[in-house]
Amino acid sequence: MEGLRRLEYRGYDSSGMALLDDVNALHRVRSLGKIQQLQDKVDQLNAPFTGRIGIAHTRWATHGIPSENNAHPHICNNQVAVVHNGIIENYQSLKQKQLTQGYRFTSETDTEVVAHEIHAELQQDNDLLQAVLRSLKVFDGAYALGVMDKSHPDMLVAARKGSPLVIGIGIGEHFIASDVSALLPVTQNFIFLEDGDVAKLTRDKVEIYSAATGELVERPVKQSSLNITSVExxxxxxxxxxxxxxxxxxxxxxxxxxxxxxxxxxxxxxxxxxxxxxxxxxxxxxxxxxxxxxxxxxxxxxxxxxxxxxxxxxxxxxxxxxxxxxxxxxxxxxxxxxxxxxxxxxxxxxxxxxxxxxxxxxxxxxxxxxxxxxxxxxxxxxxxxxxxxxxxxxxxxxxxxxxxxxxxxxxxxxxxxxxxxxxxxxxxxxxxxxxxxxxxxxxEHEEEIRDISQLFADKQHALFLGRGTMFPIALEGALKLKEISYIHAEAYPAGELKHGPLALIDETMPVIAIAPLDDLLEKLKSNLQEVKARGGQMIVFEDERSDISSETSFKVVKATTNVGRITAPITYNILLQLLCYHVALIKGTDVDQPRNLAKSVTVE
Incomplete structure (x- = not known):
């Protein structure tokens, strides 16, 4: 559960966990929403939810809406349990084949075909590693897989193609995760799997094979320089x-x-x-x-x-x-x-x-x-x-x-x-x-920017303006505002105002301008007057030596930027980050985990 919490930034629309208990009974709990909701369901169970081997997953929906049925792990015939990051691109054809074989689907996800395929392969020789190796040959797309099976209660199999996967090396225990941060409380030693690697983990051993040849391969164990406090x-x-x-x-x-x-x-x-x-x-x-x-x-x-x-x-x-x-x-x-x-x-x-x-x-x-x-x-x-x-x-x-x-x-x-x-x-x-x-x-301007952010309490749109290197900084500011406050925001080169965006300006539209002390400052001032004439609410981030602050109708933050072409865009971006953060607080959104987004976009 702690590992899931540390991975929640990668996906948080649903989550689940499956464990094999001491008598090899397979138990699963899944929940819509964030990890705490999964924890609440576990806490409400009548029997202890324990085991010595298990897999868990927090989901960012690709195939299938966020729902409990679509949450991982997916289980086939109460025997094979699978968690999966990535996309199986040919899942529709695999699903049709598996339906003819008698398999029943309970979700809308592409991952369920993985569980069925491995289960079908297990019928040949009941060798989990070989069943996974054979199954991988039919999957097109990207995947990081964790697989366990009731008949192999001492084994976990992992596979990687296109999506990150690491192995945590413990003492009498081993782990898999999509990020080392999930495992920092239990180990500092990791094996980073490469594309095409398939790993067989037991409590006291890790073996890595090539999916292409089935032969053993060597991967170095590396010590992470990260520690628990760095992600707290x-x-x-x-x-x-x-x-x-x-x-x-x-x-x-x-x-x-x-x-x-x-x-x-x-x-x-x-x-x-x-x-x-x-x-x-x-x-x-x-x-x-x-x-x-x-x-x-x-x-x-x-x-x-x-x-x-x-x-x-x-x-x-x-x-x-x-x-x-x-x-x-x-x-x-x-x-x-x-x-x-x-x-x-x-x-x-x-x-x-x-x-x-x-x-x-x-x-x-x-x-x-x-x-x-x-x-x-x-x-x-x-x-x-x-x-x-x-x-x-x-x-x-x-x-x-x-x-x-x-x-x-x-x-x-x-x-x-x-x-x-x-x-x-x-x-x-x-x-x-x-x-x-x-x-x-x-x-140090945080308090000042917090006060300005109050202007956005009832706003649904915003416009960012910049010239030169400040245009991409304006784009970044607009992206941040969209991501974490859900306010629709656009960014334009200030010189483009007359070519369309000026039509949007009225008293309900905040306009955020970046005004460094450079050879484009006078041009920018003219653009800002165009906004003022249309009743727009101007928020200006300017150099401390500029004189835009003499315009009393503008909200102005003065910054020390060292004027340099390199340092100025970086410094102004810091101010925009603070603005977007405090606007999100006012809007009451989830700042760290905005809806529909994930940190690492490992699928198309």
């Missing part, structure tokens, strides 16, 4: 609030050993980085959601500061079109979890294209927060953000540390290709070292 709330009301305030330290950790007082260390990208960076002629960034917005900021930096062409693309679009892929392109894949399905698929598509067309100049770099993720294993180079565990579904410190890493990438490319002077490199390095303190200063 502490004095904070929500994980999102905790993670917003962890950002100064997250930036310090991300910069450590990668930067000196006046220069960025190219070698921190790996031993071959300098050689690779010399040949790069263009950058192509691929990501989803918040990570995509980090890429959009980087496009401005790359082209403005070092003059290197840069494209940014949503991973789900890239993988389903026929992109023109040029030699000497550095593909940058950004993902907090490193398990984002569309980003991983895009990387695999790039690797295949490179092999087929023999383009040695194409390289890939993953920017990720999880060391043992699929993305880090499959990319040519990896750069970890060191943000630490991020439990809140709405990304905060991951976004900030991604931008820090992308700034280091920008500087390293400019340095290697001599597109960046030593003076400019020193300026960027100095700005990044000041960033943790700038973030702390931004966080």
């Amino acid at each position: 709330l502490g004095e904070h009301r929500h994980y999102m609030h905790k993670e917003i305030f962890e950002q100064p330290q997250a930036v310090i950790d991300t910069l450590e050993g990668r930067i000196t007082q006046d220069q960025v260390l190219v070698s921190s990208f790996g031993p071959k980085a300098e050689q690779i960076f010399k040949t790069v002629e263009q950058i192509h960034i691929i990501a989803c959601g918040t990570s995509y917005h980090a890429g959009m900021v980087t496009k401005y930096w790359m082209e403005d500061i070092i003059g290197l062409p840069c494209q940014v693309e949503v991973a789900s679009e890239f993988r389903y079109r026929n992109p023109v892929i040029l030699d000497n392109t550095l593909f940058v894949m950004i993902s907090q979890s490193g398990e984002t399905a569309d980003t991983l698929a895009a990387l695999h598509q790039i690797n295949h294209y490179r092999k087929v067309h023999d383009l040695d100049g194409i390289t890939s770099l993953s920017i990720c927060n999880v060391a043992e993720s699929s993305l880090t294993r499959d990319a040519d180079m990896t750069y970890l953000t060191h943000a630490g565990p991020e439990i809140g579904v709405a990304s905060t410190k991951s976004f900030t540390t991604q931008l820090v890493v992308l700034a280091l990438l920008l500087t390293s490319l400019g340095k290697v290709q001599k597109r960046l002077s030593k003076e400019r490199e020193s300026m960027i390095a100095g700005g990044l070292q000041k960033l943790p303190n700038l973030i702390r200063m931004a966080l």
Whole structure:
């Protein structure tokens, strides 16, 4: 149950648990809603709910609505129990086959075909491992599976393809989970399964096999640097609030050993980085959601500061079109979890294209927060953000540390290709070292921002405006507001107001503008006057040296941003995070676990 609570950020529309007791009777409890509702049902049982082997799951619905019948574990003939992350894409054809075999379905999920298939295979030789290995050959799609069977009360079988799965190594006990955080109370030692691995666990032994060949394979045991306290709330009301305030330290950790007082260390990208960076002629960034917005900021930096062409693309679009892929392109894949399905698929598509067309100049770099993720294993180079565990579904410190890493990438490319002077490199390095303190200063505006958030109590729509690098920051602000407060929010480049969005402005529409002290400030002021003339409620985040605050009809927050092209967007984003968090509190929504969303999007 404690493990489920630690995984609830991954899915929370239903949950369930199945245990084999001491006489090998299979018991299951499932519940709609969050883990506490499952706990309540267990507490109300007449008999003790105990066992020495069990599986449990918290669900983010894909096939089938959130309901108790659709909750995992799924059980076949009161014998085989299965939990599953991912999607079985050919489940409809498998279901039709199984219906003809006499199997009865009690859910709308794709997972139930897994339980039936394994049960059917068990009829051949009653060998659970072999039954799972044979079953896997008929499944198309992605899965992380945990399987137990009444006739094998001392064995748990796990399988991985496309969805993350780890094994926790204990003393006289072993565990499986989709994230190490679930197992930190019981172990610090983990085996990270790779795609195509099938594991057989008993109390005193772990064996790992290849699903393709059935042969034993070796996987190293690694010790996690995480601890229980790193994923606890502490004095904070929500994980999102905790993670917003962890950002100064997250930036310090991300910069450590990668930067000196006046220069960025190219070698921190790996031993071959300098050689690779010399040949790069263009950058192509691929990501989803918040990570995509980090890429959009980087496009401005790359082209403005070092003059290197840069494209940014949503991973789900890239993988389903026929992109023109040029030699000497550095593909940058950004993902907090490193398990984002569309980003991983895009990387695999790039690797295949490179092999087929023999383009040695194409390289890939993953920017990720999880060391043992699929993305880090499959990319040519990896750069970890060191943000630490991020439990809140709405990304905060991951976004900030991604931008820090992308700034280091920008500087390293400019340095290697001599597109960046030593003076400019020193300026960027100095700005990044000041960033943790700038973030702390931004966080000091929380009380002021809390007061402003009261304006949103009865609002259903909001508009975010920014120019230059502040446009993707406005997009990120709008995304955060949508995610955690359920207010419909859009973001536009401020210069686009006259091209349509101005029609939305009236006294019921809050407009949030980001106004740094830069060469676009005067243009932005004109845009804000257009909003004022239509009766819009203006909330402006401005540099402390700007003079927008002289406009008494505006709500203004003054920030110290150091003016720099690198530090300013990161600092303003902190202010927007605080605004969105406090608006969500006023709206009474579930800040850490917003409806319909999950932290790691491991399915399409």
